[in-house]
Amino acid sequence: MSRPHGRPAGTAPPPSAAVSRRRVLAGSAAAGAGVLLPAPAARAAAGRDGRTVAVLGGGMAGLAAAHELAERGFAVTVFERKALGGKSRSIPVRGTGADGRRDLPGEHGFRFFPGFYRNVPDTMRRIPFPGNANGVHDNLLPLTAARIARNGGRSDITVPEPAAPGGLDPEVLRETVTGLVEQAAAVPPAELALFVNRFVVYLTSSDERRFGEWEHVPWWEYVRAEGASADYRTIVARFLTRGLVAVKERIASTRTVGAMGEAFVLSGLGLGADGGLARMLNAPTNEAWIDPWVRYLRGRGVRFAVGQSVEALETGGGRIRSVRLVDAAGRRRSAAADWFVCAVPVDRARALLSPAVLDLAPGLASLRELRTEWMNGLQFFLRRTPGGIGQEVNFMDSPWQITAVLQSRIWDRDFPRDYGDGEVADCLSLDISDWDTPGMLYGKPAKKCTRAQIAEECWAQMKDHLEDTGRSVLPDGMLHSWVLDPAIAWHPPSGGNVNDEPLMVNTVGSWEHRPESRTAIPNLFMAGDYVRTNIDLATMEGANESGRAAVNALLDAADSPAARVPVWRLHRPPELDGLKEIDARRFRAGRPNLFDTR
Template structure:
């Protein structure tokens, strides 16, 4: 959708072949809960997983500002609302309420002080010192060191976890600083994820929290389809984009004589027929596991680097993981907190948000039988670790998943007094991509039982990831595995990849249209001197150091003086 938007605005005729029969937006879509519609009301809104828009997103939010929405000056972008709190649920202990933004009120300060002074996390001074030192090293390291060194190191190894705990049970440092947050937020195995990826995203979030003018965490003010994706589809169609729903691409044809893509075969699941479509330029916006099936020997003969897609999708690399949603529709509203809840020690790495408080224009009583008052949307990020029931999620039936996720929510959130009760549940929904109806999920091969797994940036995987422009002159890639500044499987990364692919098409076609803007991740200016110093050391083959040279100290002092003068003016 991002690529179609940018191309259509620049005068290209675009046709999109979409696998979904009616939905758009891939993993970002919301859905209709099967069997919940009534003659009076539409079906309850379900989700592949809840939406989360960190403040460092720039590409996807720039696009959102160009999608019209009635009454909104900045289009669907104005449907984003800021959260103010984060809650850490801990088994057997009182949950911790924390800020996600710089304090902006007396109430914020009280929450911050309570969090700092009374939270019984079990973290030692040595834990805090180690975490701070590792984050500081990331912030003051040059881009070159991150790309060429930290990319090859797993997050777990970088954070020096193995020397922290000698027991089989996770210690507080692992739960709070290394594994829990990482696993819950990006479904990444901390022992496999690249330090460059994990470190870059963590630094972005920490910088947002320290910025008085930033919004760290934003969510949509209604079901994703209603307040973003369907308005976007309508806008694309007004721009002339042709949408062909319920079509699956089954082959991409490469002409060995011209060394160009000559067509693609698509199957229309509505009619059961197949046909070959032709265009000047072809853009594959499909996930990794699907693209691996489409790269043919003829394509490899022209661009051998596309073979890296096969290697990246190899199950032995663990590049694909599951992160899928479960929703609970309740007979009362349970706000939990004004933001996301991380069940820090939950077996299945649960995160949850109470949606009703953010959807004032979409009251849940307007759906289904009209008796729903609350909605807890849960993301399950670990499907392969045994739960409280002794079974991994991928071994469970749909009913077992619903039962076990709720048990883990109760265990994580009811430590400070009864909050959740099973009698609240009216109905529950498991993401349709999880398909236990095919039999018990007893095979850990990800792509067989989750129709849409999530890419995980494992250590040293950057070298296998392709650019948006390929060695085939009229073939381009736009997906979360493409190399981007975002470097994470997110809506932001997909949008940036689409912009890079569109810029490649503009160059290949000789178009005079302005290229799509692409932004780097934010790097604090005040640390520019330290990054410059480390770049110099890295070029000389020297390790990172916290000690500045005399020149570095001089430049650091000059930089500090400059900012004080500018601030005074």
């Protein structure tokens, strides 16, 4: 099979072939002049020059696009239906704060910043934060203590926190060594060798093979999970897909899963990484990142219209003329602009594909082929901090593929002083990645459970892993309260839940259905984690990269002299270039990878 549509991942879009006389005359002194203008002057100049931009959506992609446009002198208005920050925002639990404390901090799901993120950290460095030399970026802390929890009496594997109170716990060390020995013995040597071989095959595969073959092979098939041991299927097939990226292993694109595995390994080796293997924010996302970002953008002249849903793209003269907006009260209005960046999630972007839009850009119809899944958060607020959990826990065998972080180990906050009613000492924040597998208490998938049943199931699944050797880690009396992501709502007619904020997932063959940032409509640009990006995964990094790509496409279309936005790519070890060139020739000849033993 040939690779669909254009360039491979990891390569930048080709620069515009035509360079205008105006841009040549402007020269390097004028490049980026909009960045140098004070915000009010930039907005006034933009208005005079017909450089108004409507950014549709205030999530990661929309804010990233607004940031780059504002720094280049464009007049930007962001229209957001719900709340700025999108899936990455904090969601305070209203009415829970008392005596001057803030409301308890809920969230769509905890924020995790792998070391191979480069675009998001660059943006963070340019967002001022009081007392921080590197802006919001200095609010990132390394994740240093993690636990892989198994159930059924098996020992867990713990990476202990170097500066943990009391130093290294001998019991933790004993359990970790035991767990490592158990895991090494659980997976047959032949299967370990098989997985190493499959990983080497992917590392040495050319882009031609990754797009032409691995894009169309499910991860389950690629790692040959059928008939393998239960532990091999759990760790290699299920956890690396459902636990990390919320996609099912039998339909997940090998190209995407393999690329993420490669990125984690390389960043762990310090190659192409902005920081360590993983980092997290030292406070709730809004406090540490989103609120300072919005303040900075307002200072640059960006306007925000929150509570305004984009209902339609209105066309005229072969372009987008305006957008029709509707607020919570049902009032409608139109907003015109010179340029439009569509940064709404894929499920909402599909709703904007009217016949008039598709007449101008028929290629956007393929958005309807993209698939979404659920990955949402649940927070347990605790009366005291549980022992032996560390910063992060992966509940490897949980039916719902739960991952959790203990916020007291990460946030620079005093819970009883800062949040709630004074009785909450900690927060165990969960991501639920599998909403389709039956749980252990009610025998129903999370999609079919009530909100209370979801909380009970998650609590039970954690205890099943942490208390399977007889010790008490999460006694029921420790629980103060809980909150589920409000995007999950019970829908009586269907006998289940609906999700207002699903996640785009990379299924086999999905690359060919994903749009580039520049569309066939000359003043419409796409941004979002479903747009083709180098990171190629529904993440904050992918959303940020897509916002940058949309701005660069807009600058080209506007024939702007402003400096183009830098876009970082995933690290590609040059040491493997020779093997990849050999593989490219073998692929074109219809032969397997040099290391493929099939």
